[in-house]
Amino acid sequence: MKRFKMIDEDFICDVCFKEVESLKYTARDHCPYCLCGKHVDNNPGDRQNNCNGILKPINIDKHKNSYKIVYKCVKCGEIKRNIMANDDDFDILLNIISNQDK
Numbered sequence: 309m310k311r312f313k314m315i316d317e318d319f320i321c322d323v324c325f326k327e328v329e330s331l332k333y334t335a336r337d338h339c340p341y342c343l344c345g346k347h348v349d350n351n352p353g354d355r356q357n358n359c360n361g362i363l364k365p366i367n368i369d370k371h372k373n374s375y376k377i378v379y380k381c382v383k384c385g386e387i388k389r390n391i392m393a394n395d396d397d398f399d400i401l402l403n404i405i406s407n408q409d410k
Contacts, residue, residue, distance in 0.1 A: 313353035322346055323362060331393055338363065338377065340395045343404075347381045347388070359384050368392075368405050375401070 316330040321339035328339050335353045338345035345363035350356045361383025369376045369389065376389045377396075392401065 311351050311354070313351070313355075315353045315355060331395075334393075336393065337390050338365075338379075338393070338396075340393055341397055343377060343396060343400050345379060345388075345390070347383065347386065352390070359386070363388055365400070365404055368401060377401075377404075 314335050316332065316335045318330050319328050319336075320326070321328055321342060321344065323344040324339060324342040326339065326341045328336065328341070330336055337349070337352070343365040347359040347361040347363050348355050348357050359381060361381040363379035363381050365377050366380045367378035369378055371391060375392050377392055379388045379390070380386070381388070
């Protein structure tokens with residue numbers, strides 16, 4: 309069973325270089341501007357993965373009353389999923405959804 313570790317911290321995005329503030333309601337794991345993340349967790353929030361590759365959004369999955377962003381690590385190829393945040397760029401989400409069938 310996966311274990312969630314609450315680490316919610318500010319960071320500078322390694323892709324778009326924007327300052328990203330903590331969410332204050334759950335652990336932030338990706339940039340709300342470009343939706344990319346960094347492959348640093350084995351289990352959510354544990355910061356125990358040394359890959360450090362960029363997690364690029366490749367798909368969106370429906371999850372209960374919300375959506376999960378599907379990521380693929382550009383370094384190791386691992387697929388990860390994480391629930392979208394309230395402040396994620398909705399235009400980027402729509403673009404990912406519209407390109408799913410292509």
